[in-house]
Amino acid sequence: MAGRRVVVVGTGLIGTSIALAVRERGAEVLLDDRDAAALALAVELGAGEPLPPGPAGRPADLAVLAVPPAAVAVTLLDAQKRGLAAAYTDVASVKAVPLAQAAELGCDLTSFVAGHPLAGSERSGPGAARADLFLGRPWALCAPAEAAPAAVEAATALARACGAMPVEVGAAEHDRAVALVSHAPHVVSAAVAARLTGADDVALGLAGQGVRDVTRIAASDPRLWIGILSANSEPVADVLEAVATDLAVAASLLRDGSDGAATHVADLLLRGNAGRSRIPGKHGGDASAYATVQVVIPDRPGELAMIFQAAGIAQVNIEDVTIEHSPGRPLGVLELSVVPEQAERLAAELRARGWSVPG
Amino acid sequence: MAGRRVVVVGTGLIGTSIALAVRERGAEVLLDDRDAAALALAVELGAGEPLPPGPAGRPADLAVLAVPPAAVAVTLLDAQKRGLAAAYTDVASVKAVPLAQAAELGCDLTSFVAGHPLAGSERSGPGAARADLFLGRPWALCAPAEAAPAAVEAATALARACGAMPVEVGAAEHDRAVALVSHAPHVVSAAVAARLTGADDVALGLAGQGVRDVTRIAASDPRLWIGILSANSEPVADVLEAVATDLAVAASLLRDGSDGAATHVADLLLRGNAGRSRIPGKHGGDASAYATVQVVIPDRPGELAMIFQAAGIAQVNIEDVTIEHSPGRPLGVLELSVVPEQAERLAAELRARGWSVPG
DSSP, rough: TTTTTEEEEESSSSHHHHHHHHHTTTOEEEEEEEEEEEHHHHHHTTEEEOSSSSOOSOOEEEEOOOGGGGGGHHHHHHHHHHHHEEEEOOOOSSSSSHHHHHHHHHOOTTHHHHHHHHOOOSSGGGOOOOOOTTTTTTEEEETTOOOOHHHHHHHHHHHHHTEEEEEEEOOOHHHHHHIIIIHHHHHHHHHHHHHHHOHHHHHHTTTHHHHHHHHGGGGGGGHHHHHHHTTTHHHHHHHHHHHHHHHHHHHHHHHHHOHHHHHHHHHHHHHHHHHHTTTTTTSSSGGGGGGEEEEEESSSSSSHHHHHHHHHHHTTOOEEEEEEEEEESSEEEEEEEHHHHHHHHHHHHHHHHTTTTTO | TTTTTEEEOSSSHHHHHHHHHHTTTEEEEEEEEEHHHHHHHHTTTTTTTOOOOSSSSEEEEEOOOOOOOGHHHHHHHHHHHHTTHHHHEESSSSHHHHHHHHHHHTTTTSSEEEEEEEOOSSSSSSGOOOTTTTOOOOOEEEEOOOOOOOOOHHHHHHHHHHOOEEEEOOOOHHHHEEEEEEEEHHHHHHHHHGGGGGOOHHHHOOOHHHHHHHHHGGSSHHHHHHHHHHHHHHHHHHHHHHHHHHHHHHHHHHHHHHHHHHHHHHHHHHHHHHHHHBBBOSSHHHSGOOOEEEEEEEEEEEHHHHHHHHHHHHOOOOEEEEEOTTTTTTTTEEEEEEOHHHHHHHHHHHHHOBOOOOO
């Protein structure tokens, strides 16, 4: 990116993170946002310099339009009228509608490649931005038929400069895929969480880790999400209808109460097992490839350090870690995920040092 | 529990964990299971001695029936005929149906208090058992109107001996509560995961943390769960129908595409925000009470030890920890949850020691 000039329009979480990432790789970055406070914060965080208003002088190599889905096409048209850059890309979570709108508005589609980095956070705004937000993440690229090779190259170079893995995919295929693995699960999570609004404290006191996991993403910003869902309405509606039908059928089978009905509900649970097992693990491998070692830990400073030190001494690499606190008790259970060949060594090392390692 | 004699019928995950817990507190434990291999493993793990067949000699103080919901009533009748104990309790995830069945079979309800420890695992069987499984967890107790004070006392003492928090609740109220916070979310998780069975690899490659969280419990054992759902069918069906309706309405609103329709979808997301915020945090407090400090870490042994050591030196207590690996990259992002007053101190300490702490 050294010597390249990149314009970032929209200094929210994604735009500012891209700006930080390409600056680290030596690019010159110019920032723009209609929210002056967001722009000032991004500049202060070292993401780049403010873009001067009006027509561009020397066009940048690439302009990144980090705006909500509904704003992509108009922002592209405006940027192209100003001659901001030689090539353009965006970061919206949906692709088909913005591309159609851009064509309708008469945007130049030879210089535009739509993009979608698969990274984010429940947090938003430039303050949550990180240069490493995209490290190792997929970055979908949807080139219109008209796109010039140079535009594809510029968008691909951006994804790589951010440490992401470019994935070329058609706009319609992209939108169906994210409806399935992101947008529809988001609405379902909200629908489960919404049931809790009327719950009494006894019921909430019986909540365990399961419902916490199912409803985590229900905490996200509704304003951001309604824009995404509206711009991918048909694919999301398809998935939601299928899930709604499965749930309505399961409800009716449960009320039926016959053995045959129970078998059909069990079929849904088995399909759930099968679908869950298809999600790649964190390292892109099979999620079940890791073994878990549990350690009972007193809830005090320094305890975790000693455990991870012991793991280091045993030459064991911790792949994942979770702490299950026991509410109201000074004890917790630490779950360490390791490759199976190292599990026994880790357990032995920890037991030898006096920790309680059940199983 | 010293000097007490406890019979545990059913040496699966829950029964064996209870046996281990009360043995640690000094109780004598006798174990029974119709699966000889499960019984032998529980005995080998130190959970107790096998219960001799036939009529009991000296009755135990308490018999714990750790069997599936559908087997509770018949197991209770059999145990009472054998005179196994002075008092009886169970651990099933549903309460009303087994209690009604027990009354119908003519069980003695003066000596029975239904119980449900809110703890578990995706794993099952005695091999996954832990004496600390119930530490700090709620343990629902549903005493029938006929229950003698001594039986209530025995069941309460068991919950306390396991380190759990006894919660007295009516059977119907219990079943409605767990339908909402456990059973229905389980079916919803399965329904989302089931959609992935037909997905192509491109779609699965775009899966992020959100869909992983929503579908985690979809990996659980369908045989266990169909028994639970069947025994709590009406309350679960009520919740599933409400969720299905919300999803079907959301799908239809998305297809409608008007601004008014979008507002109604946003309402569902807002209700999701509100419901999610009602779930108590891990320590029984508000989940949003913790601040998050992110650290970029090389993926190698010893790194975590040094970070937790630094936290210990800074006198900061880590409340929760997650690692977000970057697939295919030797870097990850560690998220440390701490009380807000300690967040800045931790970030400063880590930065001073050379780690990258964004924000």
